[in-house]
Structure formats: C-alpha cells, structure tokens
Amino acid sequence: MQADIRHDWTTKEIQNLFNLPFNDLLFQAQTVHRQYFNPNEVQVSTLLSIKTGACPEDCKYCPQSARYDTDLEKEKLMEVEAVLEKARLAKQNGSSRFCMGAAWRNPKDRDIPYIVKMIQGVRALNMETCMTLGMLTKEQAITLREAGLDYYNHNLDTSPEFYGEIITTRTFQDRLDTLENVRASGMKVCSGGIVGMGEAAKDRAGLLKSLANLPQHPDSVPINMLVRVEGTPMADTANFDHFEFIRTIAVARILMPKSHVRLSAGRTEMNEQMQAMCFFAGANSIFYGEKLLTTENPEGNQDMALFKKLGIEPEKREGYSDEVTEAALLETVAESQEPALFYNAAS
Numbered sequence: 001m002q003a004d005i006r007h008d009w010t011t012k013e014i015q016n017l018f019n020l021p022f023n024d025l026l027f028q029a030q031t032v033h034r035q036y037f038n039p040n041e042v043q044v045s046t047l048l049s050i051k052t053g054a055c056p057e058d059c060k061y062c063p064q065s066a067r068y069d070t071d072l073e074k075e076k077l078m079e080v081e082a083v084l085e086k087a088r089l090a091k092q093n094g095s096s097r098f099c100m101g102a103a104w105r106n107p108k109d110r111d112i113p114y115i116v117k118m119i120q121g122v123r124a125l126n127m128e129t130c131m132t133l134g135m136l137t138k139e140q141a142i143t144l145r146e147a148g149l150d151y152y153n154h155n156l157d158t159s160p161e162f163y164g165e166i167i168t169t170r171t172f173q174d175r176l177d178t179l180e181n182v183r184a185s186g187m188k189v190c191s192g193g194i195v196g197m198g199e200a201a202k203d204r205a206g207l208l209k210s211l212a213n214l215p216q217h218p219d220s221v222p223i224n225m226l227v228r229v230e231g232t233p234m235a236d237t238a239n240f241d242h243f244e245f246i247r248t249i250a251v252a253r254i255l256m257p258k259s260h261v262r263l264s265a266g267r268t269e270m271n272e273q274m275q276a277m278c279f280f281a282g283a284n285s286i287f288y289g290e291k292l293l294t295t296e297n298p299e300g301n302q303d304m305a306l307f308k309k310l311g312i313e314p315e316k317r318e319g320y321s322d323e324v325t326e327a328a329l330l331e332t333v334a335e336s337q338e339p340a341l342f343y344n345a346a347s
Contacts, residue, residue: 003032003257009212014205017251022243026281029250032257033282041315042307043097043260043285045130046090050118051077051102057134057169059157060233061197061226064103068231077102077114084121094304094314095288097128099153105170106135116147123148130190130220135170135178141185151220152182153190159206162199179214188219192262195248196226196240204248212255220285221252221259225266242270246277253282260285272306279310 017025033039055064062068087098100118107115115131122129130151131144144152156175157163163172182189191214193207211218225245228235245266252261262285263278270278288303307313 002035003254005217005257006255007213007215007217009209009255011202011205011209014209014212014251014255015202017254018201018205018247022247025247025250026277029253029282030280032254033284036258037284038315039284040310040312041284042279042312043262043315044095044288044303045097045099045262045285046087046093046095047099047101047287048083048086048090049103050083050100051104055103056105057167059167059169061166061194061229063229063232065232068233077111080114080117080121083118084125087122087125087127090288091125091127093288095127096315097130097151098122098125099130099132099151099287101132101153102134104134106137107133107140109140112140112143115144119144119147119149132190135174136181138181138184141181141187145185145187149187151188151190153220153222154178154182155192155194155222155224156207156210157193158197158199159203160210161206162197162203166197183216189214189216190220190222191218192220192222192224192252192264194224194226194265195245196237196266197234198237201244204244205251208248208252208255211252217256217259219259220262221256222262222264222285223249223252223283224264225269227265227268242274246274246281249278249283250281262286272309275306276310279312284315 017028020028030039052064055062057065059065083100090098100122102111104111115133119129119131128150129148130153131149132153135154136144136152141152154175156172158166160172179189179191191211193211195204195207211221223245225240226234226237228237249261249263252259261283263275263283264287267275267286286303
C-alpha cells in the first residue's frame with residue numbers, strides 16, 4: 001500500500017517523526033521512497049551562476065549579498081552563447097537538468113529577452129531547464145513558462161517563525177506568492193530550505209511543514225546544509241550535527257513521497273558514508289559539478305565514483321534523450337548574437 005499524499009501535516013506529527021529512533025526513521029523513509037522511485041537512481045542537475053553578486057537582499061547566509069564583504073567577484077549577466085556552452089558541457093558530463101541562477105531580488109523586464117533565449121537554447125539540448133531569479137510576477141512566470149522553462153526554484157529557506165532572523169528585505173509571504181505565481185503558470189516548483197543556520201529543531205519541522213502543506217508538493221525539494229562563508233553574518237555559526245541533517249532528509253521524504261529530494265549545498269562537508277546514508281534516507285537528486293553558484297561542490301568524478309560504489313545510476317527522465325537537436329541549438333545561438341541580445345544585460 002502506497003503512502004498517502006497529504007497536505008495537512010501538523011507540527012506535532014512532524015516532530016514525532018524527527019524523534020523516532022534513527023533506524024526506524026530511515027526504514028520508514030526508505031520504504032516510502034521505494035513506493036515511488038527506483039532506489040538506485042539519482043537525478044543529476046548542474047547549477048550555473050549566470051549573474052553573480054551585488055544582490056540587494058540581506059540573506060545572512062549568502063555571499064552574493066551586496067551588504068557583506070566576502071571578496072566575491074561581481075559579474076553581469078552572462079552572454080547567451082556562453083551559457084549554452086556550459087549547458088552542453090553539463091550534458092556531456094551526465095546532467096539531465098540545467099539550472100541557472102541570477103543574484104537578483106527580481107528580474108527586470110529588460111532582462112527577460114536574454115533569459116528566454118537561454119531557456120530556448122538549453123531546451124534545444126534536450127535538457128530540462130530550471131531557473132532561480134528571485135521573486136516573479138504572474139506575467140513574468142507566464143513568459144518563462146511559454147519560453148519552455150520546466151522548473152523554477154524559490155526556496156522558503158526556513159520556518160515562518162525563524163525567517164525574520166535570517167532575512168528582512170523580503171517576507172515569507174513574498175516567497176509563497178512567487179511559488180503561487182510559478183504554480184499557476186504551469187511550471188514545476190523547486191523549493192526547499194537551509195538547515196544549520198542556528199534554528200531550533202521546531203524550525204526544521206516548521207520548514208518541512210510549510211513545504212508539505214503547499215497546495216501541491218514541490219516537484220524538487222533541495223535540502224541545503226549551511227555553507228559558512230567568511231564575511232557573512234553566519235560565518236561563525238556552529239557546526240550542524242550530521243545525523244540531524246540525515247533525519248531532515250528522511251522526514252522530507254516521508255512528508256513528500258513523490259518529490260525529488262535533493263542533496264544540495266554542503267556536500268563538501270560530507271564524507272561518502274554520510275552521503276550514502278542520505279541516499280538511503282530518500283535523497284534522489286544532486287547538483288553535479290565543482291560549483292553551486294559561488295560555493296564549492298564535490299567534483300563530478302568524485303560523484304560518479306561514489307555512484308559506482310553504491311550501484312547508483314543517473315536517472316533517465318521521460319521525454320528527454322541524449323540526442324542534441326543541433327538545428328534548434330544553432331538557431332538559438334545565432335539569434336542570441338543579434339545586437340539586442342549579444343551584450344551583457346544590466347546587472
């Protein structure tokens with residue numbers, strides 16, 4: 001009998017899951033996982049920063065905020081052709097989804113034509129497309145969907161109660177509104193959060209409750225472990241307990257059985273054994289490559305070596321193949337070199 005898909009989880013129920021004996025929790029998570037997924041497949045994505053730094057937001061964990069001195073080199077929006085070359089390389093290295101992130105509060109209308117060409121070019125590579133660009137209006141979400149964008153990432157970050165301790169320049173409701181605009185446009189939602197920011201256990205339960213009780217579960221749920229960056233207010237945050245991180249993965253899997261749960265930022269702090277336990281707990285998606293926007297990520301060959309040890313294969317996504325539609329790609333690149341689209345957009 002398959003696990004029920006619920007949207008009415010209570011805080012107490014979720015806390016009870018967190019408090020289960022570790023073996024019992026992982027057994028339950030793995031049982032749920034096998035009902036909806038091949039336990040020996042992991043979806044592989046690549047994340048590229050297409051516009052880096054100078055973000056006006058004050059997210060205390062983020063090295064891209066203009067408010068903090070992190071020695072990050074600021075970059076304007078990449079040219080379309082350069083983005084497509086990165087996407088082609090990601091596909092050759094085994095990624096099925098290409099994610100593009102820009103350090104904006106929200107995209108300006110002048111940026112949208114560049115973004116549309118990037119989406120169209122990546123789609124021409126027969127890859128799934130994902131973007132994270134900050135807050136979106138209803139109209140912008142529709143435009144991106146019509147361009148072919150599959151997923152839009154907008155994390156809730158933490159619980160509603162702890163949120164104000166981390167971010168003050170946008171509200172928790174702002175994030176929910178963007179997720180609603182994305183969902184209403186027909187795009188798939190990618191939304192998760194960060195643990196290890198000094199939050200209490202009840203806040204980790206509150207984050208997962210907020211995600212699991214959305215009208216539809218996010219298609220992808222990235223669970224990030226805080227990467228402490230010098231210059232940010234969270235540089236000296238205490239180390240996060242690794243077993244508590246694995247518990248968070250397991251509870252996310254139980255609450256959102258059909259979602260891809262992504263083992264995301266913080267993997268450089270995890271040894272192979274910890275990552276293997278995360279996969280057993282229900283994680284079935286990773287970012288592949290040396291960078292996650294601006295923070296370090298395990299090298300691709302390390303991931304493939306771990307997959308081989310565990311008998312894991314990259315997930316094949318229905319409707320996408322290894323074939324590159326070269327004609328469509330060349331057409332997109334040619335169009336991207338028109339004067340209106342060749343130069344970097346304003347930062």
